[in-house]
Structures are given as C-alpha cells and as structure tokens.
Amino acid sequence: MNKPSSAVFALVLAGGAGTRFWPASRSLRPKQLLPLAGDGPLLRQTVERVLAVCANDGGSPWDRVLIATGAHLAEATRAMLPELGQPAFLLEPVPRNTAPCIAWAAAVVARRDPEAVVMVLPSDHHIADVEGFRATLRTAVESARSGAITTIGIRPTRAETGFGYIEVEGAVVTGKAQRGLKFVEKPSAEVAAAYVAGGRHLWNAGMFFFRAKDMLAAVQRYLPKVAEGLAVLDQAASRGEEEQALFSVFPALPSVSIDHGVMDHLPELAVVPGDFGWSDVGSFQAAWELGAKDESGNVAAPGTVLLDGEGNYVLDLRRTAGKRVIALVGVDDLVVVETDDALLVTTRERAQDVKLVVDELKKRGEKTLI
C-alpha cells in the first residue's frame, strides 16, 4: 500500500448576490441556490461533483467540504446540504471579497493538517463533462501538493470580454500543470480575439489549489493584515470562541480578491488548462442554452403546456410548482420566470436586462422583492 496522501478539502465559495436572475435570484436566494442548469441547485451540484476528489484518503468526503457564505445566507445554504455539520460552514459576518475568506479557510484546514490540499471552487457554474473536470482537479491537486499554488484555466471557446484571462508560458497542454505568467482583467473585444487566436490565454474560472500552509505563507507575505486577523481567530478557536471573534476580526479585514491580494504577487503560479464544458451560467439565455430542450427547443418543466412555441425558457420556483400549470401559446424565445411573489416575462435576447427591473424596484423602495 502506498503512503496515504494528505487530505483534500473543497472550499466552495457560496456567497455573493446577483441581479441577473431576478426574480429567481434575490439577495437571500442568490444564483448558486437556484436550479439554473443541470439537476438541482448549482451549489449542490458543485459539492456532489467534487466529493469523489475529496475521498482520496478513505475518510468521508463530506468531512472534507467547507462552504463559505454570508451569515445572512446560512439558513438557505444549510438547507441544501443537510449532510454537512455546523463546522463545515464558514459564515462571513460581512462580505470582504475572496481573499480574507480563502485565507480563513486555509487557517481552519491547517489546524487539522497544514499539508492538506484545499480546492477553492465557485458554486455557481455549470460543468458538462464531470469526469473530465475531476481529472483536471486531480492534476491541479497534485500540482498543489508539490507546493505550487495552482489554478485552472479554461480553454476559451469564444472571444469573451466578460471574463478575466490567465496567460501561460508556451502553448497550452491540457492535463498538465504549466507555468502561469499573469492574470489579466476583462479585455476589449479586440484583445480577447487576439487572446483566443494566440492560444496562450485561458479563462480565469476562479478555481485555486494549494496546501493550507502554502496559502498561509503567501497571506503572511502579501496580506499581513489578514494574517494578523487569522492569528486572532486561531487563538479564539483554541478557546472555542472563534464564532464570537469573527464579529470583531472580519469587518476589520481589507476587502480584496484572492486574484489581486495573492495570485498577482506570486513568483510562481501553476496553471492546469481545462476543457470540460464549463459555463458560468451568466444569464437566462445561458440557462436556456444549457437546459434540456423539447423538440421545439423549449426548456420547461414537464407538465408545462407549450403550444406552437419555440425556444422558450420557463422556470417555476413557486412553492406550488408542479401543482399548477403554466401555458404558453404561440410565443417564441421568451423567458418566463415565476416565484411566489413575482413573475417575469421577457425575451431571451433581453434576458440581461432584468437588472433594469431590479433598479426600478429599488426606486420604488421595494425591499423584499429584490
């Protein structure tokens, strides 16, 4: 038998809000809690997708899952993952972007095993090729285990201007950790086209891999204020008082992304190129593209009455969904989204403009509807 590998933890980032999926998404029900693509809420799919990678050391993979989210989302988030105990949830009292939260998770894992590898994974993406994804994760975990802070870069399928990119040294080789050169912000259309043509730029999907101790060392070096806060939390944790300490420590931390706070400064960054049908599910249009379609290209729950209509996207999130009927007659390419307190009817083409509705509701002083 081989020497058992150190444990692999998954830190799933499940905070954030979002107005692109109103009325499905709300401040208290952000995108990752919604069944926008695939089977079930995106968050739960994310966790189930990576359990097999966390199961490397014979322990229960559920013991290797951490969920970072805002305290206000705790209840809704826990409800989707009843397998997880209380300690699995890292509840941020206030949002401080990704760096403080990832650093905190590294500290929590390091208390158990500083050699353990942490996979940082966003919770609101869709992945078509789950096996291919797991293979890429394992490559990234191996890279991290060797001491390199590692990220996954997605092979671009279009000259997208809405994502950041990562430049790698040399030509991209799938399935192998390569040397990353730098992170670049959302480019212009021209630059994005050049990136895709050049073949050395990958999409930054916000996935990071490291040994707990390596991230803590990087934080010590590049984010010393965060490191100070972690020291206070570690001491409080040893007295069983971490939860209380959070409320004084967390708000005092700088709000900074892991990309800017840590990744940009690293002398060495490993990048594993990936090609596994990744989508950030950025709009109802994307949800329609990913959805299971009937012969007329409609994405709708079974039971929906669709007469003479093509290319519609119907999402019913009401408590009574399935007991009531939604009927579309003679309409094409619409987006119809129902919740208990709101109904949206728009076109797939205009789906990005639902944020205008949120703006309008804010103007009206609505609180519960947004």
Place this chain on the structure above:
Amino acid sequence: MNKPSSAVFALVLAGGAGTRFWPASRSLRPKQLLPLAGDGPLLRQTVERVLAVCANDGGSPWDRVLIATGAHLAEATRAMLPELGQPAFLLEPVPRNTAPCIAWAAAVVARRDPEAVVMVLPSDHHIADVEGFRATLRTAVESARSGAITTIGIRPTRAETGFGYIEVEGAVVTGKAQRGLKFVEKPSAEVAAAYVAGGRHLWNAGMFFFRAKDMLAAVQRYLPKVAEGLAVLDQAASRGEEEQALFSVFPALPSVSIDHGVMDHLPELAVVPGDFGWSDVGSFQAAWELGAKDESGNVAAPGTVLLDGEGNYVLDLRRTAGKRVIALVGVDDLVVVETDDALLVTTRERAQDVKLVVDELKKRGEKTLI
C-alpha cells in the same frame, strides 16, 4: 302626479361557462364573474348599470333584480352581489338554455305583478355609453309595457360573423321601437357584409323586454311543456316548496333558447335599435381594446413593471395580486394572465386559441384547472 308605472324587473342571465378566458375563466368562475373590462366584475357592472331603470316606481331597485345562474355558481355569484337577498337568485339545478329560465323568471315576477315589465339582460357584456344604454332600455321598457315583446338590436360596427342578427322593417331609427322581421343565425362573411351595407340588420345582443303575463302567454302557446313545468312550480311555491320542486321539474324541461323557443314564433316583435358602445368582450384581445391603456398601449394593473414593451395585456387574479410584482421587459402585444393555479402567456393575436390549452388539459384528465 302621474299614475305610478308598473314595476320594472331586471333578470340578469349569469349562467354559462366559457373557455375563451382561460385561465381567468373556469367552470366555477365564468366570464361574467371576471373584471375583464370596466370597473369590477362584468356581472356587478351589469346590475349597477340597470338599477336606475328599475327604480321607476319608488321602490328599492335592488328588490327588482333577479339573477339566473347555475346552482354550482350560486356561492361565487352571491358573493359579488351581497345587496341581494336569497329570493333574488334563480338557481337552475341543470342548464336548460335560456327559454326555461326566462319563463321561470316571468312566472316568479307574475306572482308579484303580472303587469310588471321584465328586462332580460346578459351579464357578460361591456357598455361604454351607460346613459345611452339606459335611454334605450327605457324605450324598450315602454314598448314592452304596451304589450309588445321587445328586443334591442345593436347597430353593427363591422361585418361580424360571430353574432346573430335581427332584421327590421324599414330603415333603422335609433331611439324608437320598430317592427322586427326575423332573427337570423350567424352569417357568412359575405352575408354579414351585405347586412351591414343594407342598414336593416342589427346584432342580436340577447336582451329581451316583456310584461310577465305576455311572456307567460307566449310560453303557454309555443312551449307548452315549459308552461306545464311552471304550473307545477307555481303550486309548489304557494306551499313554500319551490326549491325542492325545481329538482324534479327543471331537468324534465326541454333545453331551448328563447330565440328559437319563443322569439322566432312571435307574430309581432318590437326591436329598439341601440348604439351605446356595446361589446360582448369575446376574447382577451377585446378586453385589451376596452381596457385603460398607459402611454405605450399596455393594459395592466398599477404597479406592474413594464419596460420597453407595448400593447401588452396583463391580468392578475391571484389572491396576492397587488402584493407581488409582474414585470415585462422588452415584449410587445402579449397576453399574460395569472391565477392562483395557472399562468398563461400568449399573444393578443393568438388569444382565441386559449381554448386549445383547455382541450390539452382535458386530455390530461385535469379537472380543477378547467
């Protein structure tokens, strides 16, 4: 002071079903119970419109109102007219078309005053010019008081093939009872065009006026089986047992319309031409045409969020209407109708095809949804 006129009763026909307004209309919530045009349910508008005409003799006009409906609709119908006592509702145990029901109402009125005039009025129409309508009603009542069974004919505004017509002798003169020649069924487009061009055909709007005793005499003559049933009901009523008798008498009556059962046989028929913005509100398209529009031609409750959309019709009949939001973004000419258990999205152009949804639900064995 003039001799007091005999009483004027309104018999409002509020039975019937209808699939053209699904999901707003249901077997237990037919069209007349819906706020499809004007202010409030069509039935209640019908009653309020005619109270002034029933108030001719100084009594309370509410005591002059009779509502004929199906027993299964009793509860919903009463709820809309709390001013009316139990005896005002003529509840048909089974539908037998209009003749038995109108004859029964004539008998009920005759027990109080055989000279009283009865106005028979459908409950599911919209009338724009209420004062003009009342003036026409008064002319028709005068005609009926003189002993002529009278109807109102609507001046056609288009070559409609969906209505029956009434031919009058000579040119049409508004505001005056004229001699009617015959009822004609729904014509072909060609024939309808000729009717409109000819100027001697009016739409049959199903409004009839007669003294109670005159209708009873006509029923005796042309519908003897109905007259026999009425005799049984009269006897039972004298013993306070009319309600029980109905269940044996009514189902045995022939199912026949007043047009075919009585009107077609009359040697003399008076027709009062009317021109008061009448609409039968035949579809959501008609409801949109009649509705109050915003500057973009949308008909929707205040509070609806309408962004970059024109000509939409939105009807929210949910219990929570007003507490939830409906948002339309970038869509035109749609019909959006919500109830507690159903949502319809279609176009104004396809609005007539909602009956296809009802067919589909029947095929699925749905009962409560239709």
